[in-house]
Amino acid sequence: MTERKAQLAANLAKVEERIAAACKAAGREREEVTLIVVTKTYPASDVRILSELGVRHVAENRDQDAAPKAAECSDLPLSWHFVGQLQTNKVRSVVGYAHVVQSVDRSKLVTALSKEAVRAEREVGCLIQVALDAEESGRGERGGVGVAGIEELADLVADSPGLRLDGLMTVAPLTGPFAGREQAAFERLMDLSTALRSAHPAANMVSAGMSSDLEQAVAAGATHVRVGTAVLGVRPRLG
Numbered sequence: 252m253t254e255r256k257a258q259l260a261a262n263l264a265k266v267e268e269r270i271a272a273a274c275k276a277a278g279r280e281r282e283e284v285t286l287i288v289v290t291k292t293y294p295a296s297d298v299r300i301l302s303e304l305g306v307r308h309v310a311e312n313r314d315q316d317a318a319p320k321a322a323e324c325s326d327l328p329l330s331w332h333f334v335g336q337l338q339t340n341k342v343r344s345v346v347g348y349a350h351v352v353q354s355v356d357r358s359k360l361v362t363a364l365s366k367e368a369v370r371a372e373r374e375v376g377c378l379i380q381v382a383l384d385a386e387e388s389g390r391g392e393r394g395g396v397g398v399a400g401i402e403e404l405a406d407l408v409a410d411s412p413g414l415r416l417d418g419l420m421t422v423a424p425l426t427g428p429f430a431g432r433e434q435a436a437f438e439r440l441m442d443l444s445t446a447l448r449s450a451h452p453a454a455n456m457v458s459a460g461m462s463s464d465l466e467q468a469v470a471a472g473a474t475h476v477r478v479g480t481a482v483l484g485v486r487p488r489l490g
């Protein structure tokens with residue numbers, strides 16, 4: 252085993268232990284939570300090692316980095332999640348490799364995703380990114396739609412050819428009433444998910460929690476956690 256592989260294996264084992272412990276504490280089955288490893292800023296060689304170590308879901312936040320990486324790793328049995336703010340001019344590229352776009356936050360983006368998914372003859376899963384730091388009818392500074400905008404966007408995704416409405420995603424807010432209250436923020440997301448599922452029962456994905464707050468996300472009921480730093484190490488640059 253190379254040094255890097257041993258390091259990633261050890262980190263993965265620690266994260267796995269944390270998820271298992273959080274599930275146990277919450278009275279949840281381990282199978283209810285899926286680990287997505289956020290590989291942004293790290294090379295395709297790391298993605299390949301993660302795949303060898305059994306990782307099945309990876310996430311990226313910049314198309315410029317993700318597109319060549321996904322191409323290099325196209326032989327691997329991986330699901331690719333896009334989790335960054337997405338400009339419409341990047342949608343064609345992203346639809347070429349992403350199985351799920353977790354950062355759907357405006358109707359113009361939905362229209363573009365649908366058009367490109369149909370063109371590529373692909374089905375793209377969509378999560379509505381909820382900004383819990385924004386005004387109800389506002390938008391988040393780092394992407395996301397305010398709570399009041401979820402329903403309209405969800406209905407639009409559900410009615411768009413080539414797209415599948417999978418659920419909701421959030422990032423714990425740094426400002427506003429939920430600042431420093433990760434678990435409360437994630438519980439709010441769960442309530443919003445319950446409301447969403449009354450109209451869209453299959454949209455049961457709840458993506459929340461990162462390296463520093465995955466326990467709170469699992470406690471609140473998240474189905475997917477997105478972990479970067481705790482698996483790959485502190486990123487060499489902002490991303």
Ligand SMILES: *Cc1c(COP(=O)(O)O)cnc(C)c1O
Nearest residue numbers: 289312334461462477478479480
């Ligand atoms: C980078 C990123 C993560 C992972 O963050 P870590 O703190 O490195 O675990 C999760 N979600 C999104 C949207 C990200 O951009």
